[in-house]
Amino acid sequence: MKKSMMKPPISRMGGKSKLRKTIIEMIPKHTCYIELFFGAGWVYFGKEKSKVEVINDADRELINLFKMIKYHAPEIERLLEYEFSGRDIFEEYKNCQVEYLTEIHRAIRFLYLISQSFAAKGNHYGYKVTSKPAPHIFYKNELAEVRERMRNTFVENLSFEKIIDKYDRKESFFFCDPPYFETTGYCTEFSEEDHILLRDKLKNIKGKFLLTINDNPKVREWYKDFNIKEVEVHYSVSRSAEARKNYGELIITNY
């Protein structure tokens, strides 16, 4: 029987859970796999391992979490045993100065904030009336599996353009899932200039890229010289039924 795809240990806004099968089927032959905007890493965790892998995200706390999973998984699991869902605790974690926490505690704080907030955004305490609090981490006792998955992986914490400069080779493949154009919500804002910079960088690479982005006339214009495939995805971004929508999404490649 075929092994089921691994799931990420966290949830994150904009995660590619619904589209990952399509994306994975489109990955070309490569030696080095680079994910420029890691988030929860749905594609990385779902695909077969490449020879060399690189995961990058500009969010320092997110990358710290994966670093801590890599080095201190049992300790994270031990500490999570003592956490429970509470508004005070949520506010305390949200407002505390991370500089005063150890790296392990920063990882716990990050997990707590995304697992106990609405839509994993980390800003409002996510109470509910129809289901119990979310577990702090989805696959408890499976962090060892995550750590094993990350053995061949370089973990980076830079802005995307620096990663392109460092890792671009003929055999490199970049999977790019930037924040949607004209949407907000991450700790780092992604402006129109950032989108243009990404396009300019991707235009000139030696390797291959696959980009996923929301369907928008400007985006189509920026990438008109590349292969553009349209896909429909159903994502629930909020709890209210009205907010559940079908989004047109584009998969753009240079191969």
Ligand SMILES: C[S@@+](CC[C@H](N)C(=O)[O-])C[C@H]1O[C@@H](n2cnc3c(N)ncnc32)[C@H](O)[C@@H]1O
């Ligand atoms: C759409 S999410 C990626 C979702 C991911 N593919 C998944 O399956 O969960 C975009 C990510 O880009 C990160 N980001 C924002 N600006 C960035 C930048 N300039 N360089 C690298 N990462 C950035 C955000 O922190 C966020 O995690």
